[in-house]
Amino acid sequence: MTTYTEYLKERREQEWREELRKKLKGKERTDQPRVHMPEVDPNERVKSQTVEVNLGLGREEAIKEASRCMDCVNPTCIEGCPVGINIPEFIKNIEREEFSLAAKTLKMYNALPAVCGRVCPQEKQCESKCFYTIKLNKPAVAIGYLERFAADWERESGSMDVPQCAPSNGIKVAAVGSGPSSLSFAGDMVKLGYDVTVFEALHEIGGVLKYGIPEFRLPNRMVDVELDILKKMGVKFVTNFIVGRTASFEQLKEEGFKGFFVGSGAGLPRFMNIPGENYNGIMSSNEYLTRVNLMGANNDEFDTPVLRGKNVAVIGGGNTAMDSVRTAKRLGAERAMIVYRRSRVEMPARVEEVKHAEEEGVEFLNLTNPIEYFADEKGRVNKMRLQLMELGEPDASGRRSPVEIPGATQDIDVDLVIVAVGVSPNPLIPASLPDLKVSRWGTIEVNDGMQSSIPVLFAGGDIVRGGATVILAMGDGRNAAKSMHEYLSDQKD
Amino acid sequence: MNRIVEKEFFSENVVKLVVEAPLIAKARKPGNFVILRVSENGERIPLTIAGADVEKGTITLIAQKVGVSTEKLAALNVGDSLIDLVGPLGKATDIHKVGTVLCCGGGVGVAPLLPIVEGFKKAGNRVVSVLAARSKDLIILEDEVRKWSDEVIVMTDDGSHGRKGLVTQGAEEVILREKIDECIAIGPAIMMKFTSLLTKKYNIPTQASLNAMMVDGTGMCGACRVSVGGKTKFTCVDGPEFDAHQIDFDELMMRLGGYKSEEKEAFEIYNKMLDCKI
Numbered sequence: 099m100t101t102y103t104e105y106l107k108e109r110r111e112q113e114w115r116e117e118l119r120k121k122l123k124g125k126e127r128t129d130q131p132r133v134h135m136p137e138v139d140p141n142e143r144v145k146s147q148t149v150e151v152n153l154g155l156g157r158e159e160a161i162k163e164a165s166r167c168m169d170c171v172n173p174t175c176i177e178g179c180p181v182g183i184n185i186p187e188f189i190k191n192i193e194r195e196e197f198s199l200a201a202k203t204l205k206m207y208n209a210l211p212a213v214c215g216r217v218c219p220q221e222k223q224c225e226s227k228c229f230y231t232i233k234l235n236k237p238a239v240a241i242g243y244l245e246r247f248a249a250d251w252e253r254e255s256g257s258m259d260v261p262q263c264a265p266s267n268g269i270k271v272a273a274v275g276s277g278p279s280s281l282s283f284a285g286d287m288v289k290l291g292y293d294v295t296v297f298e299a300l301h302e303i304g305g306v307l308k309y310g311i312p313e314f315r316l317p318n319r320m321v322d323v324e325l326d327i328l329k330k331m332g333v334k335f336v337t338n339f340i341v342g343r344t345a346s347f348e349q350l351k352e353e354g355f356k357g358f359f360v361g362s363g364a365g366l367p368r369f370m371n372i373p374g375e376n377y378n379g380i381m382s383s384n385e386y387l388t389r390v391n392l393m394g395a396n397n398d399e400f401d402t403p404v405l406r407g408k409n410v411a412v413i414g415g416g417n418t419a420m421d422s423v424r425t426a427k428r429l430g431a432e433r434a435m436i437v438y439r440r441s442r443v444e445m446p447a448r449v450e451e452v453k454h455a456e457e458e459g460v461e462f463l464n465l466t467n468p469i470e471y472f473a474d475e476k477g478r479v480n481k482m483r484l485q486l487m488e489l490g491e492p493d494a495s496g497r498r499s500p501v502e503i504p505g506a507t508q509d510i511d512v513d514l515v516i517v518a519v520g521v522s523p524n525p526l527i528p529a530s531l532p533d534l535k536v537s538r539w540g541t542i543e544v545n546d547g548m549q550s551s552i553p554v555l556f557a558g559g560d561i562v563r564g565g566a567t568v569i570l571a572m573g574d575g576r577n578a579a580k581s582m583h584e585y586l587s588d589q590k591d
Numbered sequence: 592m593n594r595i596v597e598k599e600f601f602s603e604n605v606v607k608l609v610v611e612a613p614l615i616a617k618a619r620k621p622g623n624f625v626i627l628r629v630s631e632n633g634e635r636i637p638l639t640i641a642g643a644d645v646e647k648g649t650i651t652l653i654a655q656k657v658g659v660s661t662e663k664l665a666a667l668n669v670g671d672s673l674i675d676l677v678g679p680l681g682k683a684t685d686i687h688k689v690g691t692v693l694c695c696g697g698g699v700g701v702a703p704l705l706p707i708v709e710g711f712k713k714a715g716n717r718v719v720s721v722l723a724a725r726s727k728d729l730i731i732l733e734d735e736v737r738k739w740s741d742e743v744i745v746m747t748d749d750g751s752h753g754r755k756g757l758v759t760q761g762a763e764e765v766i767l768r769e770k771i772d773e774c775i776a777i778g779p780a781i782m783m784k785f786t787s788l789l790t791k792k793y794n795i796p797t798q799a800s801l802n803a804m805m806v807d808g809t810g811m812c813g814a815c816r817v818s819v820g821g822k823t824k825f826t827c828v829d830g831p832e833f834d835a836h837q838i839d840f841d842e843l844m845m846r847l848g849g850y851k852s853e854e855k856e857a858f859e860i861y862n863k864m865l866d867c868k869i
């Protein structure tokens with residue numbers, strides 16, 4: 099058996115890649131500046147919840163950026179990608195204008211490249227390990243932009259192929275939840291010939307990709323196209339079905355399901371438990387984003403309302419906080435503010451989202467933390483008290499910890515507050531399965547093959563990691579598919 | 592698709608719908624609710640499962656028209672389908688044998704109360720029910736409640752049916768007359784608040800079923816949060832029933848008013864649309 103490193107080496111020795119490497123001198127490649135992503139003007143884009151901010155690279159821009167990649171002997175970029183995409187191979191395919199082969203290369207390891215190209219925190223993953231970053235101290239090859247380019251090109255060319263599936267083996271398996279982990283699990287299992295059903299509690303398929311991440315960052319049609327392909331491959335989708343409530347695992351077993359993958363996400367929003375937090379006008383980012391992204395509350399033709407505010411404060415510094423504050427801006431906030439207890443450098447959000455938020459006029463109240471809310475006579479929040487902070491010693495996360503400055507507080511006017519301080523694992527599944535081993539934090543415990551303490555039950559994504567990324571969730575789904583296939587094959591003999 | 596197989600108006604504003612939902616019919620327990628959407632673009636609204644027929648695979652919903660979504664729901668006819676229906680949601684009522692149970696229902700709150708009355712009776716308790724509403728035509732399900740109660744007292748604000756007075760008057764009479772081991776109160780927040788204050792005075796353990804604002808109903812959004820015993824709880828997964836003496840009813844009432852102006856606006860737009868069609 100060849101190892102992945104050997105495989106990569108073999109691929110690198112293909113004739114076309116050797117020739118392509120010779121086409122330009124190293125210095126000609128490294129002297130080029132990193133491409134800029136064309137964007138919609140901030141003043142224009144804040145008028146719409148649906149206009150995608152990044153426009154995507156044009157053909158020539160993409161080829162040029164691809165030519166920056168050195169096709170390294172030791173492609174360290176791959177170490178930074180949680181699913182180990184053969185990055186130089188897909189990029190070199192772009193350089194030689196074989197875009198559909200580039201897309202194919204991506205899809206070998208990543209079921210949703212159009213999504214990951216848009217939402218992966220590349221600066222922390224693949225791009226942080228690029229030769230340019232670690233050796234040249236220059237901006238990394240724009241791996242994310244190129245990934246998006248190849249996936250978009252394939253979709254727009256209409257030449258997306260439906261992957262070949264093995265002949266049906268008639269074995270029924272279920273995925274619980276329809277987020278990225280379940281979708282990648284479903285794709286791999288259907289390819290292996292299984293009869294796959296995805297059960298989703300909500301009325302839409304896609305998990306956080308649909309109800310969380312806004313259209314201006316990830317258009318829903320990117321997800322829908324992928325769902326179509328999964329449907330064509332034979333995956334069945336059932337909405338409005340809560341596994342553990344609408345039917346129990348036992349009932350599903352009686353119906354013939356032999357294996358289960360739980361990708362039920364980390365859907366439980368955390369609050370801060372400070373005085374006044376239940377006043378009207380204070381809500382979780384999940385509620386705010388769900389009302390807008392899933393229920394269409396920004397649109398008059400939909401019945402679901404969403405509160406609008408003039409002075410909106412969003413608590414937190416992650417992607418969810420950025421998505422909420424930029425949504426508030428688009429819904430007409432005059433002041434849209436991020437309230438974050440650490441400084442800019444510690445923010446967990448993708449760097450690009452912070453930059454975009456800033457361009458759109460979002461204010462950053464860094465080193466502040468809410469300690470109390472006040473309301474008018476009707477109970478609508480009208481003021482919040484902030485504790486001012488400073489940075490102390492690094493904490494367990496390696497980031498400098500926020501420390502209160504004694505006695506330093508500040509009151510600000512707000513009429514809408516969105517709390518985006520994290521989520522906990524969804525307790526629905528563990529609650530319905532007393533035998534299932536869960537951690538102290540409520541995450542499902544699994545082995546290396548994503549198998550839980552109940553052998554027929556595998557799990558992955560946020561319900562195992564407690565809040566992670568799209569690509570990690572998808573990697574888990576693939577891993578689980580592989581081990582469930584092994585497990586079920588063993589059972590048969 | 593969840594087809595409507597039966598429809599009946601109890602009064603101008605209260606409608607009963609029997610809907611096909613075989614899995615939910617099988618899985619539901621007293622106290623559970625569903626979330627439904629009437630149409631594409633519609634809201635997700637919670638309604639209690641007032642009854643179920645496992646054989647026929649149907650559940651019974653009883654809805655009071657209060658705004659756009661319930662108005663649209665009441666406009667559906669037999670043969671139409673709900674676009675989305677999910678459940679059963681929420682914790683089931685803790686039904687057990689305690690002795691004598693006092694069941695208080697206000698307005699459309701009698702609908703969720705009915706399966707609980709039935710449950711307590713079947714568990715071998717003596718059940719006394721007090722039904723209350725503003726006037727005669729707003730008293731619903733009286734016969735059904737009678738079927739499972741040892742005694743039923745009806746109270747109306749205007750005296751048009753039963754006795755004139757509030758639910759608390761009827762309840763207090765019973766409490767003074769005999770030993771009550773447990774009380775259940777379901778209805779408008781204000782009715783539950785005063786019932787709870789009454790039973791607290793007499794130290795009677797009381798459960799109230801809360802009608803908080805909801806979006807997903809699966810614990811994902813926190814729209815339904817309420818304060819119980821000083822702690823924040825999510826009505827959809829931790830409830831909908833809680834120890835009434837621990838509930839902060841004033842906060843609940845304030846939160847229910849949170850979307851008033853948006854809801855009013857939506858209702859006006861909806862009515863205008865109807866006018867245009869006519």
Ligand SMILES: Cc1cc2nc3c(=O)[nH]c(=O)nc-3n(C[C@H](O)[C@H](O)[C@H](O)COP(=O)(O)OP(=O)(O)OC[C@H]3O[C@@H](n4cnc5c(N)ncnc54)[C@H](O)[C@@H]3O)c2cc1C
Nearest residue numbers: 275277278279299305306310341362363559560566567568
């Ligand atoms: C606003 C926001 C922005 C984000 N931005 C980014 C980003 O830019 N980049 C990035 O990499 N990551 C981002 N993330 C994180 C990323 O979206 C998640 O890590 C990822 O979606 C987790 O996938 P999952 O498969 O575990 O499930 P989820 O996407 O969480 O989906 C789980 C699904 O399961 C359903 N479900 C739960 N219980 C049941 C049940 N019992 N029966 C049936 N269905 C059930 C839920 O309704 C839900 O639809 C963001 C998250 C949020 C909330």
Ligand SMILES: Cc1cc2nc3c(=O)[nH]c(=O)nc-3n(C[C@H](O)[C@H](O)[C@H](O)COP(=O)(O)OP(=O)(O)OC[C@H]3O[C@@H](n4cnc5c(N)ncnc54)[C@H](O)[C@@H]3O)c2cc1C
Nearest residue numbers: 636637638639653654655657658659660661802803831854
């Ligand atoms: C667990 C649960 C079970 C329920 N069971 C039933 C039931 O069996 N039958 C029934 O008729 N109703 C029930 N309700 C209430 C029902 O969900 C609401 O009446 C409905 O969502 C209102 O939607 P709408 O669009 O028609 O009105 P909206 O336009 O949303 O509201 C109109 C008016 O009603 C008030 N209102 C809004 N939401 C609620 C609410 N949740 N409760 C009370 N008043 C509200 C508003 O303040 C507003 O003034 C239940 C609620 C919960 C949480």
Ligand code: SF4
Nearest residue numbers: 179214218223224242
């Ligand atoms: S999947 Fe994400 S981490 Fe991997 S190469 Fe693509 S953008 Fe980078």
Ligand code: SF4
Nearest residue numbers: 167168170175228229
């Ligand atoms: S490390 Fe950078 S330059 Fe080297 S192969 Fe990877 S992307 Fe190309």
Ligand code: FES
Nearest residue numbers: 808810812813827
């Ligand atoms: S309705 Fe969303 S958490 Fe309860």
